[in-house]
Amino acid sequence: MSATYELHGDVAVITLNNPPVNGLGHATRSGVVEGLAKAHADATVKAVVITGAGKAFSGGADIREFNTPKASAKPDLHDVNTALDNATKPVVAAIHSVAMGGGLELALSCNYRVVAPGAQIALPEVKLGILPGAGGTQRLPRVLGVETSLNMIVSGEPAKSEALAKAAGQKLFDRVIEGDLLQGALAFAREVAAAKPLPRVRDLKTPPPASADIFETTRAALKTKARGFPAPLRCVDAVEAALNKGFDDGIEFERQQFEFLVGTNESKALRHAFFGERTASKLPDVPEDTPLRKIEKVAVIGAGTMGGGISMNFLNAGIPVTILETKQEFLDRGLGVLRKNYEAQVAKGKLKQEVLDKRLALLTSTLDYAAIADADLVIEAVYEDIAVKEQVFKKLDEVVRQGAILASNTSTLDVDKIASFTKRPQDVVGLHFFSPANVMRLLEVVRGKATAKDVMATVMNVAKKIKKVAVVSGVCDGFIGNRMLEQYTRQAGFLLEEGASPQQVDKAAEAFGFAMGPFRVGDLAGNDVGWYIRKRRYTEKPNLRYTKIGDVVCERGRFGQKTGKGWYDYEAGKREPIPSAEVQQIIEDERKARGITPRQISDEEIVGRLVFSMVNEGAKILEEGIALRASDIDMVYLTGYGFPLFRGGPMFHADTTGLAKVVALMKDYQKNPNDDTAFWEPAPLLAKLAAEGKTFN
Ligand SMILES: NC(=O)c1ccc[n+]([C@@H]2O[C@H](COP(=O)([O-])OP(=O)(O)OC[C@H]3O[C@@H](n4cnc5c(N)ncnc54)[C@H](O)[C@@H]3O)[C@@H](O)[C@H]2O)c1
Known part of the structure; x- marks a missing residue:
């Protein structure tokens, strides 16, 4: 009773x-x-x-x-x-x-x-x-x-x-x-x-x-x-x-x-997200009563964009943080930004001055590794360069006490490789925060092949303390979120080649429910970030085609709002995107070079290709065991990528659409010679579920 x-x-x-x-x-x-x-x-x-x-x-x-x-x-x-x-x-x-x-x-x-x-x-x-x-x-x-x-x-x-x-x-x-x-x-x-x-x-x-x-x-x-x-x-x-x-x-x-x-899909989506968040923290092979390692002191390596934001999470939770840098001026700059972020919250009345004082009292900084030797959790957020990561992790291995958790915030590098720089790979894990790290709820926890179970249990628990939605990803290029996003971005480019304009693609994505379409996001985040990654891709994966349009846009210095022009033009000091004649010309030149006669593309096709490309990649991610469950993928997209909540995430949206219909659409997209026809072959898991009349979730 x-x-x-x-x-x-x-x-x-x-x-x-x-x-x-x-x-x-x-x-x-x-x-x-x-x-x-x-x-x-x-x-x-x-x-x-x-x-x-x-x-x-x-x-x-x-x-x-x-x-x-x-x-x-x-x-x-x-x-x-x-x-x-x-x-x-x-x-x-x-x-x-x-x-x-x-x-x-x-x-x-x-x-x-x-x-x-x-x-x-x-x-x-x-x-x-x-x-x-x-x-x-x-x-x-x-x-x-x-x-x-x-x-x-x-x-x-x-x-x-x-x-x-x-x-x-x-x-x-x-x-x-x-x-x-x-x-x-x-x-x-x-x-x-x-x-x-x-x-x-x-x-x-x-x-x-x-x-x-x-x-x-x-x-x-x-x-x-x-x-x-x-x-x-x-x-x-x-x-x-x-x-x-x-x-x-x-x-x-x-x-x-x-x-x-x-009975509405919107309510089903919200309930899916509600339970998805709870389920994501459970790891089938890590018992709930696994003893946790104590996390009372955190060290953050690198006081850049991510290091500062990551530190704020722990300070907000009352956990002392020491930030380590290579030079005093970098420390000063990083701590200055962090302080400004907090002061802006005070100015807006969102934070009381005495609370801010308490938080800042928990923060120390250093140029000396000896000062972080007794840390319980170290989070590395230095340059995305494997040689720099190697240097940092070797040093951490030498200096930091045994039993501490050594985490990397890398977005693209191999966490197993990073673990191999130490003699304690079982203590190494990826903690992939999203920018701005003090705001975004998503935390991808990248589980290396050697990562110990109690390390997983501990970081999942820490994630809760700092109010993040933690989703576990296996080691792969781009983890769950960015690996799927790559397909979305590629499709956005192909759509330009075939006849769409950046504004049409953005409008269609926004009507679907995204806060911003892919080109507006590019202009906000900086088109050079993707360009830099693509250039590496061209040597690593020569068969993976991207439109050249984005490269030319960057070659012209159109990095986005920060340079005053990107996929759109901007008036000085304003954020209103204005369609750009120069970009239109770049697009038309590329169409000519590819021998494409532009066609009218429906908004339905635009959204279908953007979203179902992610779903096909998501199905592969599930099949490979990179994600534990379809709902985990949905949580990544709902909490880290602005996917419309009322649609419940990409995999849930595919379920709602009906997987048989999704497969039929992919077969249709496959007939388009400009597209990546091999990519549109439905992933075996998707094909199987569709044939059996089942769903991902
Ligand atoms: N910026 C993002 O949106 C984002 C998102 C998720 C993950 N990441 C990842 O986070 C990491 C950091 O990215 P960021 O954007 O903060 O870079 P950043 O350039 O803003 O900051 C890097 C900081 O690390 C410091 N640094 C470099 N080498 C160091 C060393 N050996 N020891 C101590 N400090 C050192 C630099 O002085 C700099 O302040 C990268 O691995 C990146 O891939 C970035």
Whole structure:
């Protein structure tokens, strides 16, 4: 039983007890219904208190039951709420720490609610692309009014109990209890034991909002903010129903919206991402109870773009960092940038000065390896040059204590080779941060062939501490993210040769949901970065064709916004991309040289080739075991590459499209003589899944 029943004199106490956050799984729901029945059958019981054991009142649905029959098994949450509605003895919810989703809906069905200060109150369902489906959209407006509840339901963000309790006219909380919550709740229950009639939220009327057009203004604001997601607008509709419809009609309306939203691809994508993030941290061959190495001191080698950002992650988490450089001036420059980044946050009011001071107090710098000899984790972020990496790792091997983890932030080099520079390859791992490293959530953890299991367990744990989404990749050129991106970029180039313009390609990609199309991204990041890598590719992989257009664009000094021109022209000081006549000429010259008559290319073909090229490479990455699961690939793209969240990542998008259709499209693309026809041969795994009518996920 995950809810217990106990008598405290004339008050029955039902305690939700389903660690870690008292999720309302089937056993817990049954426990509440049975407890209520018992309390009603016992003539000595005058009132009931429902409370939560441990860390929460209740965090809502039990996510472990998602997609299992138990999730909807009777009694469901509606049945629990109905039992509460029908109670003839007063029921008091005693809330502490967390009341979210179904947990809050349950509390709203009780006659009274008492609360401890500091509790987080939320209806976060919108974050999974749905809405509160157990009365939340109808009950919350009745106790908090339209403005506050609309804001909470549409954003899904938590509010603090003490702030809500202070709001004028609120009926969410009947009392704030400082001190022992259960004792306070018992005393309150005895005070109201004889109340008649029992107050019920369902019997209240939603107070009209101060401004009648609040629903319209919220909808207008959501047009851009909720792009691609239907749930926030449906939340607005549901709250409006709480104002305009009677309770039972409102509940019926909420149910219809809920059922619609659960079936949408957008909600499926959000749930995929939610579970994908949790799954990514699990390694099948590394047991959850693997002892972790202690990480109390971090050293970062190199104070460049990445070194500074990487250091900030650890300082933010309260972990001391020492940065090592080759020259004092490089240290000064790097630390100056880091300080400026923090000061900008202070100026914007995002960070308090005293917090900044605390963080900077954890930072030291050095030119001497002896100063990092006792580090627990060293992260190298020096130039992307194997000779420099060799020099650094040999030195680390000499100086740093045994048992420390030695990590490289390399984007393209072979982590096994880097490990071989040391006599402790088992302690070496890739930690591939993304720029800006203090902002981007993705961390590709590159597992070398010798990397020890406890090193993997430790870095996955550290990733959580610094709030990264860690995805494990095997060693290969480009790891998961950049290896797939290479195909996307190549396709973008072929599309130019065949008749598209940079602006058409970008527009199509942006309409699909990318924040920026490939050419705008190039201009922002610097076209020279890719050019540099391509030049190496031309010798390493002579058969891998790239359009020459990008090279000519770089030869003309068109590196992007930093040089004032790239794939687009820019007016001084502005970031608005303006179509470039020079680039158009470069494209036309290349078409001529290849003997191509340009054709009209549909946006559908553009997006198909951009995205399904990544999917085909992703299938190979899965087959080779470089990625452990399709959802890991999706997490890389959602958290590191701006792939539209409402599409759930490239592999999920392929699943949604239907793999048979994806294969048919690839066969079509294969007929195009300008394209890389060999590449478009569907990867064996993809072909097999498509033939069997299966999906990646
Ligand atoms: N910039 C990115 O977007 C990005 C993203 C992911 C990974 N990376 C990888 O991160 C690493 C660093 O890239 P970056 O962009 O920060 O480069 P950067 O040029 O900005 O910084 C490199 C720093 O390393 C220092 N350095 C060079 N040799 C050193 C040595 N022997 N000992 C100590 N310090 C030394 C340099 O003085 C410089 O400050 C590279 O491996 C790169 O591939 C970069």
